[in-house]
Amino acid sequence: MSRESKLTPRSEDYNQWYLDVIQAAELADYSPVKGCMVIRPNGYALWEMIQRQLDEMFKDTGHVNAYFPLLIPESFLQKEAEHVEGFAPECAVVTHGGGHELEEPLVIRPTSETIIWSMYRKWISSHRDLPILINQWANVLRWEMRTRLFLRTTEFLWQEGHTAHATEAEAEAETLQMLEVYRRFAEDYLAIPVIPGLKTDREKFAGAVRTYTIEAMMQDRRALQAGTSHNLGQNFARAFDVTFQAEDGERRLVWATSWGVSTRLIGALIMCHSDDKGLVVPPRLAATKAVVVPILGKKADPERLLAEARKVAAETGLGRAVKVDDRENVSPGWKYHDWEQRGVPVRIELGPRDLEQDQVVLVRRDSGEKIPTPRAGLERALADQLEGIQAGLFERARALREEHSYKVDDEEGFRARIEAPDGFLLAHWCGDEACEIRIQEETKATIRCIPLDAEPEQGSCPFCGKPSDRRVVFAKAY
């Protein structure tokens, strides 16, 4: 029996459980610098899968990748009023280089709008130069007061798309298109159901006209913003004087969007699917989709068993995504726990008895179900199980969200519901920021978004009683 220390149960301390899962799966480690983290190979593999898929989706929608520099002249940040107000406090500033104090301090990018729009000014002169559809994969740095692995770290990896358009309508269409790309990615690959919606002015990006978001519910029923897409209007074009000559000969300001997702998605993935045994990775995102565990022992010729295990791996048709655990110094039971902690979707057991019966035993990470499977039909059976897991994880997460989404119509009901164990509160809101602030101060709940598919419905704000024509999503958030 095990004498290993187990993970803190989710039910006991969700936050500690989250940290335990990360450690047990070797996803990340703390760096010597406060607030920064080292993304270990297992964690980086998840990021690579995210990158690979999203990059395809970006390119399918006409975008190209480029790279803009890490260092930005401090003055650039100050060109857009709201933007500077939003980011100045959390910027790290380089003041020295080459042993001398710099003439102008350089800010380490907290986001790249300013450096990019300073370049767009050079690149755009005619309507024929538009649209510009650029994305970049990069690191950014924000001096956060409080950090949490993956969810909020001082430095993080992300992608930021920055597009320039001739018309407002085109920019809005782009903003919504990318939100939809994010929604599809989150649901089809991360298996995380999300609510696409509009942020309130209070919650929107500093410098944006409108911010759209996809909001997800974690297993502790708190909300997590998983991606954002901004319609920047002409704010940055104005700040950096970026104009183009239209067909009619007139010079006009360019319309802009930006959109991004970050390594925070890995945090979402962990908090959405994992369990008391450790990480659970949706098959489509798993670099290792299956692992063959040979049951070595005296009952069968170990050499032969190992050779068969390797054959089984080949029979899965998974290529690099299947591993054979041929370690001889640890028991099969140890290996089971080891791979479960790492979230590998399917374990393939192969022992002497299986060998006799020309079969393997598939074990699902999500349910623990053991499925004896003939060798002959392995590839197909395994593919089916992987699909089943992918769909099952999404469905389970969706069910949890539905179960914990409540319509509330009065202040008392609102206050009662928002106390632990929380959930999404679908309530009317008058649209007044003062009311929004008051609700946050008194209940800790924020408006996560105004869902895009919200049906028009007459009602009244549960706090001030003023009329409202649609429900919004309130929740406690990460």
Place this chain on the structure above:
RNA sequence: CGGGGCGUAGCGCAGCCUGGUUAGCGCGCCUGCCUUGGGAGCAGGAAGUCGGCGGUUCAAAUCCGCCCGCCCCGACCA
């Protein structure tokens, strides 16, 4: 920045209150034997600036002071 907790071997901890030879324990690690269908067993072994600096003392992991770091909880944010 406030509140709480913690710093002793790679990890988790005991020892500290009541100072006293070579600072312990579990896991992990190394070697060998033996095992292997849910975290095996035996034997041997390596591994420590006790977070740092200063003070008290014949003597400090232990008492006192200052400092540093990290984690968790809150206010800001993706």
